[in-house]
Amino acid sequence: MSWTTPADLRAQAQRLWDRGDLLRATVADGASMPLRLSLRAPGAADLSDRFEAVREWVRAIADTPRVRIEWRERKHRVQGAQHLPAAVWLDTLQDALAFIGKVRQAQRFEALWRQTAAVQPTLLAWLSRRPIQALELADQWERLLAIVAWMQAHPRPGVYLRQVDVPGVDSKFIEAHRGVLAELLDLCLPPALIDTAATGVAQFTRRFGFLDKPVRIRFRLLDPALPGLPGSQAVPDALPDITLDASSFAALALPVERVFVTENEINFLAFPAVAGSIVVFGAGYGWEALARAAWLHRCQLLYWGDIDTHGFAILDQLRASFPNAQSFLMDRETLLAHRPHWGEEPEPALHDLPRLSAREAALYDELRSGRLQPRLRLEQERVGYGWLNERLAASFPRVPWPA
Numbered sequence: 001m002s003w004t005t006p007a008d009l010r011a012q013a014q015r016l017w018d019r020g021d022l023l024r025a026t027v028a029d030g031a032s033m034p035l036r037l038s039l040r041a042p043g044a045a046d047l048s049d050r051f052e053a054v055r056e057w058v059r060a061i062a063d064t065p066r067v068r069i070e071w072r073e074r075k076h077r078v079q080g081a082q083h084l085p086a087a088v089w090l091d092t093l094q095d096a097l098a099f100i101g102k103v104r105q106a107q108r109f110e111a112l113w114r115q116t117a118a119v120q121p122t123l124l125a126w127l128s129r130r131p132i133q134a135l136e137l138a139d140q141w142e143r144l145l146a147i148v149a150w151m152q153a154h155p156r157p158g159v160y161l162r163q164v165d166v167p168g169v170d171s172k173f174i175e176a177h178r179g180v181l182a183e184l185l186d187l188c189l190p191p192a193l194i195d196t197a198a199t200g201v202a203q204f205t206r207r208f209g210f211l212d213k214p215v216r217i218r219f220r221l222l223d224p225a226l227p228g229l230p231g232s233q234a235v236p237d238a239l240p241d242i243t244l245d246a247s248s249f250a251a252l253a254l255p256v257e258r259v260f261v262t263e264n265e266i267n268f269l270a271f272p273a274v275a276g277s278i279v280v281f282g283a284g285y286g287w288e289a290l291a292r293a294a295w296l297h298r299c300q301l302l303y304w305g306d307i308d309t310h311g312f313a314i315l316d317q318l319r320a321s322f323p324n325a326q327s328f329l330m331d332r333e334t335l336l337a338h339r340p341h342w343g344e345e346p347e348p349a350l351h352d353l354p355r356l357s358a359r360e361a362a363l364y365d366e367l368r369s370g371r372l373q374p375r376l377r378l379e380q381e382r383v384g385y386g387w388l389n390e391r392l393a394a395s396f397p398r399v400p401w402p403a
Contacts (some may be wrong), residue, residue, distance in 0.1 A: 003057050004040045006064045009088060012037050013100045023131035025093050026106045027113045034091040037067070041084055047074070054084075061085045066099040109135055120145055122187050137180065143169050147181060148188050155193045156209025178204040214245035215289040218281040222274045223399055226256065239273065246289035254278065258300040258396065260328065261290075263314070264381045267304070272389055275397040282314075291321035302328040307335050308377035309349040312364045316353035323355075329383055329391060332363050335372075341382035344375045 016022050016035075025032075042054045062069060062085070070087035090096040097103045109127075112134055116123050123145075127134050137144065146166045151157075157164075161171040174181065178201045185208055186194060198207035205212040221239050244252070257276035262268050271279040280290070282305070290296060301322050305311035307330050318325050350368050353361065366372055392398065 002040055003042055004038065004061075004088075005057075006060055009037050009039075009064060009067065010100055013090065013096055016096070017100055017102055018132065020131040022093065022096055022102065023106060023109050023135070024128055026097075026110050027128070033093055033096070034068070034089045035096060037088045037090065039085060039088050041086070044074070047082060054082075058084060061088070064088075066090065066095045105135055108138055112138060112141055115141070116145065120148055120188060123148070123184055126183060126187055133180070137177075140173075140177065143173065144177060144181065144184065147174065148184050151185055151208065152188060155189060158209060158211060160211045161205065182207065214247070215286075216243050216245055217249040217289060218243045218268070219249075219278050220268065220271065222260075222271065222277040222279055223256075224273075225399070226254065226276070226278070241269070246292055249289075250293040250295075252293070253295040256299055258302060259296060260302050260304060261318075262304045262380065263306070263311075264379075267380055270385070272392055273399045274392055275399045277396070287318050287321045297322065301325040303330075304328040304380055305330060306377060306379050307363070307367075308345040308379075309364065309367050310345065311380075312353055312356060312360060312367070313349045313351075315360070316355045319355040327357075327360055329380070329388065330363075331359065332366075334383060334387065335363070335376075335378050337387065338378055338383060341378060342373060343377045343379060343382075345377040346375070348375055 013022075013035075042050070042057060046054050068089040068091050069085045070089065071083050072086040074082050074084055090099060094103070097106050109131060113124065113127055116127060134141070143166070147164070147169060150164060150166050161174050164171070164174060182201070182204055189208070193209070195207050195209070198204075204210075218241070220241050224239065255276075256278050258274070260271060260274075260277060260279040261282045262271065262279060263282040265281060268279055268281045282303075301318075301324065303315050303318055303325055304327075305314050311330060315325070315327055315330070345367075348368055353364060356364055367376055370376070
């Protein structure tokens with residue numbers, strides 16, 4: 001039986017609520033009421049074959065509260081004249097809201113609208129666009145408006161989120177609501193005060209001029225002859241393991257010839273000594289911090305990542321900042337020599353990587369096509385330590401200490 005039920009009628013009104021149409025109508029002029037609901041009614045054959053079921057259906061529709069029913073008479077050769085619902089209407093917005101039990105929520109939205117109109121009328125456009133989300137944020141709305149007002153008084157403040165001084169607001173609250181705050185601030189702040197190049201929740205601080213937690217770069221000196229930093233003197237059988245913020249790292253200007261970058265911490269810690277070199281603990285797909293170090297661009301930069309599709313994708317991104325970067329131990333010979341250590345990559349990359357060399361691109365194509373093995377991965381830490389030392393000895397000057 002495909003006749004419309006009272007539950008179907010409520011579902012139609014609920015869809016209007018879920019789209020925000022009914023909430024928008026509470027604050028807009030000229031709401032499109034009355035509202036006709038779709039109705040699938042019994043046909044002539046149903047009156048003949050299922051007369052009792054039709055009577056039950058008529059009774060259920062007639063007993064549905066808050067709706068106005070438009071009736072019509074249908075003459076039937078067997079059952080005689082019958083009055084059947086021909087259309088169902090919700091005459092007023094209040095009827096529609098009461099029909100689905102949303103009167104109180106609508107009243108709360110109206111209160112949010114009035115509150116916003118009094119202090120931040122620019123944000124009425126946001127409320128109209130996202131009324132359901134606004135209701136979900138009703139308990140937080142006053143604090144969100146207070147943050148907007150604080151930002152208008154302190155544009156691009158140059159402080160940490162922890163330093164925003166708004167009653168009832170702490171940095172965790174701001175961090176938890178960065179997405180909606182970004183939308184509100186985009187509407188309320190002059191465009192000149194917004195860094196539009198910074199997009200997404202992760203770049204909220206940069207977009208609106210807050211200080212961000214400094215990016216830290218960790219590196220080891222691989223040559224004891226290199227000048228160390230105060231307090232970083234090597235201990236026996238070790239070379240300095242140093243962590244600096246990106247600005248301090250950029251200001252170092254170390255007299256090194258080459259820089260190795262590895263994504264694995266144990267590889268970083270165990271990397272053998274190489275004359276005139278340092279090793280950097282990599283940053284995955286983010287290379288902006290390293291790119292700020294002008295002295296680094298004068299060095300030979302060698303990237304050692306996993307031999308899998310994402311390892312080559314990271315290499316491709318690195319070359320956007322360091323066009324002359326070279327891959328290290330990311331070749332077919334290394335891959336085939338370590339077949340017992342092959343693993344599986346969960347979600348291989350499939351897109352083209354335009355910055356790879358011809359040999360790198362050929363291996364990348366083998367990996368993404370699965371020709372050698374589906375989802376093939378050789379993690380960098382599975383490359384033999386002896387293999388690493390042999391490759392280093394064949395290509396770069398070594399130093400005798402530390403071992």
